[in-house]
Amino acid sequence: MQSRKSKQRELVLKVLTGTRSHPDAEWLYEQARKEMPGISLGTVYRNLRLLKARGEIQEILSGTSGSRYDATVDNHYHLRCLSCGSVHDIDVPVREDINAEVEHATGFSISHHHLEFHGLCPSCRPGTPLSQSINLQG
Amino acid sequence: MQSRKSKQRELVLKVLTGTRSHPDAEWLYEQARKEMPGISLGTVYRNLRLLKARGEIQEILSGTSGSRYDATVDNHYHLRCLSCGSVHDIDVPVREDINAEVEHATGFSISHHHLEFHGLCPSCRPGTPLSQSINLQG
DNA sequence: GTACATGCAAATGATTTGCGTTCTT
DNA sequence: AAGAACGCAAATCATTTGCATGTAC
Numbered sequence: 001m002q003s004r005k006s007k008q009r010e011l012v013l014k015v016l017t018g019t020r021s022h023p024d025a026e027w028l029y030e031q032a033r034k035e036m037p038g039i040s041l042g043t044v045y046r047n048l049r050l051l052k053a054r055g056e057i058q059e060i061l062s063g064t065s066g067s068r069y070d071a072t073v074d075n076h077y078h079l080r081c082l083s084c085g086s087v088h089d090i091d092v093p094v095r096e097d098i099n100a101e102v103e104h105a106t107g108f109s110i111s112h113h114h115l116e117f118h119g120l121c122p123s124c125r126p127g128t129p130l131s132q133s134i135n136l137q138g
Numbered sequence: 139m140q141s142r143k144s145k146q147r148e149l150v151l152k153v154l155t156g157t158r159s160h161p162d163a164e165w166l167y168e169q170a171r172k173e174m175p176g177i178s179l180g181t182v183y184r185n186l187r188l189l190k191a192r193g194e195i196q197e198i199l200s201g202t203s204g205s206r207y208d209a210t211v212d213n214h215y216h217l218r219c220l221s222c223g224s225v226h227d228i229d230v231p232v233r234e235d236i237n238a239e240v241e242h243a244t245g246f247s248i249s250h251h252h253l254e255f256h257g258l259c260p261s262c263r264p265g266t267p268l269s270q271s272i273n274l275q276g
Numbered sequence: 277g278t279a280c281a282t283g284c285a286a287a288t289g290a291t292t293t294g295c296g297t298t299c300t301t
Numbered sequence: 302a303a304g305a306a307c308g309c310a311a312a313t314c315a316t317t318t319g320c321a322t323g324t325a326c
Contacts, residue, residue, distance in 0.1 A: 004280055004325045025315080040283045045316060047281090061199040066315050079246055092243055098230070102255050105230055108217055110257035117240050119248035142300045142305050163290080178308045183291060185306090204290055 003054075008032075008039050009047045013056065013071065022060055022068040022078075022087040060087055060116075077115045083124035090117065141192075146170075146177050147185045151194065151209065160198055160206040160216075160225040198225055198254075215253045221262035228255065 015031045016023070023031075029044045048069055051057045060068040060078060068087050070078075079088045099110040153169045154161070161169075167182045186207055189195045198206040198216060206225050208216075217226045237248040 002280080006281055006325080008282070038283075042284075042317080043282055046318095049317090059201060061201055063197060063199055063205065067201065077240075079240065079244060079248075081246070082249065088244070090240060090244060092236070092240055099255070102215075102217065102228060102230055103257075106217060106226070106228060107260045108219070108255070108257040109263065110217075110255050111220070112257075113253060113255045115251060115253045117237070117246070117248050117251045119241075119246040119250075122245050125247065140305080144300080144306055146307070176308075180292080180309075181307060184293095187292090 003050060006047075007036065008043050009050070011036055011039065012044055012047045013051060016057060016069055016071040020089075022070050024066040024068055026066065028069065075112065077117065079117045079119070081121040081124055082118050083120055086121060088121075141188060144185075145174065146181050147188070149174055149177065150182055150185045151189060154195060154207055154209040158227075160208050162204040162206055164204065166207065213250065215255065217255045217257070219259040219262055220256050221258055224259060226259075 011032050012028060015028055025041070025044055025048060028048070029039070029041045032039050032044060048057065048059075052059050052069075056071070056073070058070040058072070060070055062068060062085075065085075070087075070089075072089060075094045077090045077092055077094070079090050080086070081088075099113060102108065102113075103110050149170050150166060153166055153173075163179070163182055163186060166186070167177070167179045170177050170182060186195065186197075190197050190207075194209070194211070196208040196210070198208055200206060200223075203223075208225075208227075210227060213232045215228045215230055215232070217228050218224070219226075237251060240246065240251075241248050
């Protein structure tokens with residue numbers, strides 16, 4: 001937990017906070033480079049891990065390709081387009097009550113839950129093949 | 139979709155169906171080898187991918203380490219222990235209604251959702267460190 | 277001054293893939 | 302016979318890490 005301040009860490013967080021998309025490490029690296037050309041990809045990864053451990057950002061797992069990251073702090077749900085791969089935040093009430101329900105049913109002590117919806121975004125409805133566009137801006 | 143039968147594929151599915159744990163590819167490979175020593179890890183991966191594409195099995199993503207797999211076909215939720223990493227199925231009613239809710243709220247057409255709970259399993263309560271046991275049997 | 281953070285490059289580890297061969301239909 | 306699927310090993314790709322140096326406190 002003892003971590004010092006660093007320009008690089010602040011920049012990574014700033015870049016991530018500054019977008020509504022849910023970018024991967026590579027994209028964050030490219031953006032960060034624009035402002036600090038010397039920053040390294042390793043440092044981006046190191047800081048993403050640290051920020052996640054601190055609870056300041058969230059990691060969104062993905063089977064293929066790399067993880068996406070999200071700087072939104074409050075609990076919320078995600079929506080992923082099966083065609084273009086974009087990830088969006090959803091403005092739907094979080095069901096905190098189900099944690100207690102699961103605690104009683106299982107004997108675990110639940111700290112949180114992740115809910116992700118999969119479907120097709122409006123632009124992909126017609127049946128756009130996956131390869132056509134990987135849209136990070138959502 | 140044109141896929142032929144193969145002893146290897148049947149075996150991988152049999153092994154996965156035969157356990158209530160949610161093993162990774164390596165574990166499935168080791169088990170499969172007991173019955174068919176010549177099977178290769180690449181084949182296990184190939185078949186896991188094919189079976190998943192067919193909808194016969196499910197992939198459980200995990201940030202660190204490899205994916206876990208689940209042969210349970212009907213929709214259900216997962217519970218992961220933050221300490222030992224074990225994954226369990228939960229017997230809690232699936233909320234199909236929230237798909238429609240999200241469709242209306244977002245304009246996406248939702249096909250399904252994934253819900254995963256994180257917490258500590260009864261055996262890990264005291265505060266067992268992560269490294270002590272990676273329990274695949276749950 | 278201490279020890280955390282960085283840049284760089286090499287290493288890791290899960291998963292995929294190319295290729296020649298074997299099996300299913 | 303055609304082309305799936307296999308075994309094997311090399312390749313890929315995201316992410317991690319060792320090391321020497323820089324920097325925050």
